[in-house]
Amino acid sequence: MTGLDLPRSREFSSQFIEWMRGKGRVLIVAHDNPDPDSLASAMALKHLIVKMTGQAVIIAFGGIIGRGENRAMARELEIDAVSIDGLDLDQFGVVCMVDTQPGTGNNSYPADRPVHLVIDHHPARELCTRCRWSDIRDHYGACATILFEYLQAQQITFGTKLATILFYAIKSETQDLGREGMKADREAYLQLLPLANARILFNITHPKVPREYFSTYNKAIENSRIYDGVLVFNLYEIDHPDIVAEMADFLLRMEGVEVVLGMGHLDDAEFLSLRTQTHDIMAGDVIRRTVDGLGTAGGHHTTAGGQIRPLVGGQSTQRELELSLTRRLLEVLGRKPVRGRRLIPT
Numbered sequence: 001m002t003g004l005d006l007p008r009s010r011e012f013s014s015q016f017i018e019w020m021r022g023k024g025r026v027l028i029v030a031h032d033n034p035d036p037d038s039l040a041s042a043m044a045l046k047h048l049i050v051k052m053t054g055q056a057v058i059i060a061f062g063g064i065i066g067r068g069e070n071r072a073m074a075r076e077l078e079i080d081a082v083s084i085d086g087l088d089l090d091q092f093g094v095v096c097m098v099d100t101q102p103g104t105g106n107n108s109y110p111a112d113r114p115v116h117l118v119i120d121h122h123p124a125r126e127l128c129t130r131c132r133w134s135d136i137r138d139h140y141g142a143c144a145t146i147l148f149e150y151l152q153a154q155q156i157t158f159g160t161k162l163a164t165i166l167f168y169a170i171k172s173e174t175q176d177l178g179r180e181g182m183k184a185d186r187e188a189y190l191q192l193l194p195l196a197n198a199r200i201l202f203n204i205t206h207p208k209v210p211r212e213y214f215s216t217y218n219k220a221i222e223n224s225r226i227y228d229g230v231l232v233f234n235l236y237e238i239d240h241p242d243i244v245a246e247m248a249d250f251l252l253r254m255e256g257v258e259v260v261l262g263m264g265h266l267d268d269a270e271f272l273s274l275r276t277q278t279h280d281i282m283a284g285d286v287i288r289r290t291v292d293g294l295g296t297a298g299g300h301h302t303t304a305g306g307q308i309r310p311l312v313g314g315q316s317t318q319r320e321l322e323l324s325l326t327r328r329l330l331e332v333l334g335r336k337p338v339r340g341r342r343l344i345p346t
């Protein structure tokens with residue numbers, strides 16, 4: 001028995017496609033500094049709309065594609081997406097969001113403009129109730145799985161490149177099904193595996209990176225402090241937000257560390273990443289409570305992220321924020337305040 005919910009996906013996609021017909025150009029908004037799941041979902045939704053209605057579709061996002069693997073993916077798979085800055089938003093009759101929602105703070109679509117369709121696998125936000133259509137499945141490990149279901153339900157064929165990006169999205173989002181993957185993700189993963197291009201996947205997962213990339217590891221290690229199983233690191237000034245999540249994943253491998261909180265500063269904003277492998281800790285809830293009143297945040301069981309903006313100031317301001325967030329995090333986790341010790345003693 002398949003793990004895909006094809007009846008639900010067929011009914012929902014048929015309804016919003018029929019509603020969309022004749023409404024002009026379509027804008028699909030991915031989250032800022034998009035990851036593979038966001039880009040794959042956007043590409044799959046574009047393919048579905050073009051095949052079923054023939055309408056013109058534009059994919060847009062804020063920020064940059066920063067992580068080495070993601071840049072390689074965009075290049076190898078010829079992902080057709082543009083910066084949302086400079087677009088005339090009045091030209092679009094339909095606005096969709098994938099892997100993000102109105103009011104989350106992680107997309108650059110103006111909050112005062114309507115969003116018609118939201119497809120996401122994060123917990124639903126209140127503003128989604130104002131959208132004409134929404135399909136929120138927070139029990140799914142990847143948003144790309146939902147879009148794969150739409151294509152399967154509507155019997156839409158697709159080529160190797162779309163199959164490869166969908167497969168890589170599920171692979172990376174669920175860490176090869178080991179992190180938050182469920183039955184539908186496993187089924188989509190297995191169906192897409194023989195369709196994906198192995199050479200392209202190798203090029204994506206083994207990208208060349210600049211020398212500065214390795215200095216970031218050094219900075220993350222030097223600026224890490226451990227508080228009773230909680231590791232907090234501060235990268236201070238960064239080139240792209242994805243690097244915070246990448247370092248958080250790396251540092252979570254340390255023995256005795258249950259929770260990692262990382263941060264980095266870019267363009268008057270502080271970007272946060274939270275990681276855990278402890279099943280009794282809900283990362284999304286923890287980071288929302290940690291930044292309550294300071295910024296926006298959200299996530300899943302083991303992975304979460306947030307932003308605090310504006311944050312203007314140098315390293316002293318960023319260090320003060322680090323100490324404040326550390327106190328808040330320990331309080332949310334129910335840990336006693338303790339003096340932090342460096343990961344590598346100096």
